[in-house]
Amino acid sequence: MDYSNMRTASAEPLASAMIETFRAIGYSLETAVADIIDNSISAGAKNIWVDRIWDGGRSVITIKDDGRGMNDEEIRHALRPGYQNPNDERDIRDLGRFGLGLKTASFSQCRKVSVLSKRKDNSPEYWSWDLDYVAETNKWNLIHWIPDGYENAIDDLKSGTIVIWTDLDRVVSPDTITGDEFSHEKFSGDLDKVKRHLEMTFHRFIEDGDFRLWWCGNPVKPWDPFCTSETCTQPLPDDHIQGGITVKGYVLPHQKSFSTEQAFKAAEGIQGWSAQQGFYVYRGKRLLLAGNWLKLFKKEEPYKLVRIRIDIPNTQDKNWKIDIKKSQAYPPAKCREQLFSYAQRVRVTGLEVYKHRGRVIRERSGTDWQPLWLERRKDNQWFFEINRDNELVKSLKEMARNNPDKAFNLLLKLIEESIPVSSIYAKESSSEEPMKEPFGGIERDNLVPIAKAIYQNYVTGGMSANSAKELLLSQEPFNMYEDIIDAL
Ligand SMILES: Nc1ncnc2c1ncn2[C@@H]1O[C@H](COP(=O)(O)OP(=O)(O)OP(=O)(O)O)[C@@H](O)[C@H]1O
Ligand SMILES: [Mg+2]
Structure with missing residues (x-):
């Protein structure tokens, strides 16, 4: 295309609107903190400290590292959205890609993000984004400001960076008072989730001793999803x-x-x-x-x-x-x-x-293994059946002669406790064949004498004929055989 003779018109994004859009990328507090830590890792940090201070609507979250740090100009570049091209080739250890994480992750949680940083042998420098200032001026301008008490936050480091989030409106409602115990608990709960997310996200770095991650002064322990230290893994x-x-x-x-x-x-x-x-x-x-x-x-x-x-x-x-x-x-x-x-x-x-x-x-019970449940197949359908020859079942049958109540309850208990749930799950998901429908194998003719016996039992117990039928119809499998019950 030849652009030289074309009319053009400026369509610069409006700062106040665009910066609010950055907030909506969909970070959670966990993913936002992890994104800031990525930058510390890419900067070669040996220690990364995450801290949080509860102070109601004025609570603070900080992420500090002893990486290579930035000078004044580098901080301004770091805070400039889209300063780097996502197509640029990156060092193999660089965790960044889009040149956006620091801004988008921070804005997703807070209205003020400050970066205080220093290169080795340099003095610390700082700059901040303040969404309220951008909203007021509609300009892409940083402010030379840092929250009170943080001016000396990296004096103990030879080089390094601290990212400070204040006005955490997406984490704590701005008008929350410090004594609000309910909000305090929620804040702690949310941050505990962040900690667990970091234990998982960075576990391989921590396991390999690449850096130490500190959570409110305590070392973060890695969470290894593969349980490689378990001998049975x-x-x-x-x-x-x-x-x-x-x-x-x-x-x-x-x-x-x-x-x-x-x-x-x-x-x-x-x-x-x-x-x-x-x-x-x-x-x-x-x-x-x-x-x-x-x-x-x-x-x-x-x-x-x-x-x-x-x-x-x-x-x-x-x-x-x-x-x-x-x-x-x-x-x-x-x-x-x-x-x-x-x-x-x-x-x-x-x-x-x-x-x-x-x-x-x-295996543990030796050679005379007698399963209580038997896996069966019929008409290309599978089902589980109680093994009538199981010694326990036989002895309960014996017991039923003298003590039917006890035997009956024990039998029910035995069934409740031993239903092979995990095998059923496994079969259901791995087998191509369907599971047999409940009562699907009962012959209609076999049901009549059973229905009659129960019906008679109800009636001799004092129940009216109609109530006895109603009761039968409310139970499986009789609910599916209305005509049998009607004919009683
Ligand atoms: N803790 C830090 N120490 C040193 N430099 C940093 C630090 N944080 C950010 N920077 C610099 O700021 C730049 C911008 O960071 P930002 O997270 O916005 O983008 P990115 O990491 O390059 O890419 P991505 O959007 O994928 O995170 C980084 O490339 C890095 O040069
Ligand atoms: Mg980044």
Whole structure:
């Protein structure tokens, strides 16, 4: 195109409106803090401190690091939206991409973000964005301001940066008083979630000792989704797929095989056992997506022990459509197929371990194993049946002669306690064949004498004929055989 003779018109974004739009990118407090920490990691920090101060509507969150820091000009560039081109090639260890995170993550939570930073042997410098000032002036101007008491916040460092969020209107309502216990508790709860998110998101850096992450002065412990320190975790052989991507599957131990109850509880993760299954996508060592089947499978109870690590280099950002918040990724079509077949293999092992529960008991009880429940198939349908030859069932039958009430209650208890729930789950999700409908196998003719016996029992007990029929019709399977009941 030849632009030289074209008429043009300015269509600059309006600062006051545009900056408010930045707020709506959809960060949570967790993903916003993680995005700021990404910058500290990219700046080579050895220590990163996250702190929060509760003061009602004037509460503060800070993220400080001892990375390489910035000089005055660099701070202004860092705070300028879109200063860097997302298409620029980045160092392999750089966690940034869009040149936006510091701004968008901060604005999503607060109305004032201040950056105080210094390069080695330089003095600290600072600049702030204040959304109220931008709204008032409608200009893309920073202010040379820092919240009271933070001027010396990085004096203890040779080089480093502190990002200070004040006016946290998206976290605490601005008019909240310090003594508001309810809001205080909510604030603490929200920040606890952030802490757990960081334990997960940065666990590989912390495990490798790349840096130390401090939460209100205490070291953050890593949360390893793959429980690699558990002896019963099964790591599966890794595989390489298109684009320099590595996948490695893990099948976590069954509850009983965890070293301690505590370790089992911890492995559950933020969202709970079933929800944490799936792929864990890492860009560098940084976790982007946790417990997500990338639309290749549904989350299902029998696969809750399956977690698969995917490592993608930052050169794949475009192909994997990494989003600004670094919390989404979409594998390209070619990778999807490879991921699908790899995951299938891991899932088979996962299902085995999940079902193993019953087998462990069988092995322990020696040679004369007598299952209480038998798995059966009829007319291409499967179902479970109580084993009439089981010794326990036989002895309850014996007991029923002298003490029918006790035997009856014990039998019900036995059934309640032993229903093979996990096997049913597993069968239901892995089997192509359908499960037999309840009472689907009962022959109509066999029902008549049963209905008659119960009906007579009701009537001799003093019930009217109509009430007895009503009662029968309100119970399975008789509710489906109105004509039989009517004919009684
Ligand atoms: N803690 C820090 N220490 C040193 N430099 C920083 C720090 N935080 C930000 N910067 C500088 O500011 C720039 C802009 O940061 P910002 O998070 O907005 O974008 P980015 O990290 O480049 O990309 P992304 O949008 O993917 O996060 C960074 O590229 C870096 O040069
Ligand atoms: Mg960034």
